[in-house]
Amino acid sequence: MTKKLVRAGFLLVALGFGAWAVASQWDAVVAGFGRLTWPMLAGSLAAVIVALLGAMFTWRTLLSDLGSPLSVRQGAKVFFVGQLGKYIPGAVWPVLAQMEMGRDLGVPRSRSAAAFFLMMPIQLASGLLVTLVTLGWDQYGWLLLLLPVIFVLLEPKVINRVIGFGLRKLKREPLERPLTRRGMLTALVWALAGWIAYGVSLYFIVDAGLVFCVGAFALSWCLGIMTFVVPAGAGVREVAMVAVLAPVLDRGSAIAAALCSRIVIIVGDLICAGIAGLAARKTVERDTV
Template identity: 25%
Template sequence: MKRIFNLLLFISFIFLFIYLIDQEYIIPELENLLALIISLALLFAGFLASTFSWGVALRVHGYPVSGRKALESHGQSVFAKYIPGKIWVILGRAGYLASGKKEVKNLSFISLKEQLIYIWAGFLISAVPTIIFYGFRWISILVVLLIAGLTLFLFFKKVHDWILQLFWRIFKRTVEVPLIRLGASLPMIGSVLLIWICWIVGFYMFMLAFSGEITPVMMFAFPLSVCFGIIAIILPGGLGLREGIIIGYLVLAGLDTEQATTISFLNRLWFIAGELFIFLLATGFRLGSGKDSGLRE
C-alpha cells in the first residue's frame, strides 16, 4: 500500500500543477495586512482541525491512532483531491494507514463517512444565512433540498436502504454508503464543525484583507463552494465550480463582479497555501519519525 500511496501522491502533484498553470490570477491591492495574517492563521488551524477530525473518526470506529499518524495520513494525501474523482482523497489517507485489503476497505468506509458529515455540516451552516439574505432564490432552494436529502439519506435507515436499492435497480451496481448513527457520530460532528468555524471566519478575514465592502453574510459563500465542489465528483478538486459559486454568491450579496471574481480565484491560492502547510507539516513528521506507515506503532 505504501507504493500505491506514493504513486497517488506523485499523480496528485501533476494534476495540481496542470491546474495552476491553467489559471490566471489577478492579484489585487492588499488593504489590510493584519486581516490576511489572521486569515492564514485560521486557515492553518482549520487544517489542523481536519487532522484532528480524521483521528476522531478513526477512534470512534475502533481504530485508535496517534496524532502523528493521523497527521501523516491526512496531510500527505491532501493534494489527491486534484485527481479527477473524489475517491482518491478518500482512498489516499486510508491507504496510508492500512496494512491489508480488508483494512483499506474499512478505513475507506470511515473516511467516506467523515466526508459525508463534513458536506452535510457545511450545507447546514450555510442554510440559514443564505435563506435570510437571499430569500427563496435558486441557491436557497437547492441548499434546502440538499440538506433535506442528505439528512434523510445519511441518518434514516429506511430512506438510506431505499435509495441504495433504487440505485441498484437503475444502474445494476451495488454501492456501499455508510448509515450514520447520530448519537455515535456526535464526536465526529463536533470535530467537523470546528473545521468549518476556522475556515469560514478565516475566509471572512481573507476577503477583508482585499476589500472594505465585505459583509459577514458573504463568508458563507465558502462552505457552499467547498461542498458543491466535493459533490462534483468528475471535476478535480471542484475546479471552476467552487470559483463560480463564490462569484455568484458575492455578486448577489452586493459585491461588484470584478472584485468577486478576483476574490474567488485568489481564494483558491489561499486554500492551496493551507494544503501546502499541512502537507509539509505531515512530510516533516514522517521524515522525522523514520517509521513505516500503518495503524500499529
C-alpha cells in the same frame, strides 16, 4: 477511457471559462488583489490551517469510531499527505493514498475507505445547514428541500447499511464496528468548527460580515464537493463564490477574492502535509534510536 475524457473535458471547460472571466475583468481583478495586504493573507492562511485541522479531526473521529484510533501525529500524516491526491484528476487518489498509509499503521483498507467516504456526507450536510443558518431563508430557502436528504446523510443506521452494501459489491469484508451516533455527532461538531474557520479565512480577504462569509464559503464549497469530475472542485467553487459574493462586491473584487481563497487553501494544504510528514518522520527516527 470515456470517463477520463469527460473529466478532462469538464476541467478544461471550467478552467477556460475561469480564464475568460479573469481576462474580461482584468483591471478590476488586479485592483482587488492590490487591496490585499500581507497581514490579511497571513490571517486568512492561519484560519485555513485551523479549518484543515478541523477536517482532519473529523476524519480521525470517524476512523476511531469505526475501530482504528490513531494518534494525532499518525492521523495528521495519513490525512494531510493523502489529501494532496485531490489535486490529481479523478476522485480515487486521496482514498488510495490514505488506504496504503493507513495499512502501514494497522488500519484495514476497508475501514480507511469507509472513513474517507463518510467525510463527504458529513461535510455536505453540515455545510448546507451552515448555509441555511447564515445566508438567510429569503434567498436560500430552497435549501430547505434538502433537509430530508441532510437528515438521512447524518443517520448512522442508514450510513452503515450503505457502507455494508458498497463493501459487498466490492467483495470486501464487512466493517467490524458500525458507525455510532456519538461518533457521528462528534465528527459533525468538528466539521462545523471547520466551516467557521473557513469563513474566518474568507473574512480576512473580503470586506463583508463574518456570518455572511461563513455561509458564502460553505455554499460554494458544497457545490464544489458535488462536482466529482473536477479535481478539488476547481472552477466550480470559484464560480459559486463569485455569485454568492455578488451582493457585497463588484465582479472583479469577487473574482480576486475567490482566486485568493483558492491559493491560500492550496498553500495551507501544502503546509499541513509538510509539517505532518516531518513530525511523523521525526517520531519514527526517535523511536528507532
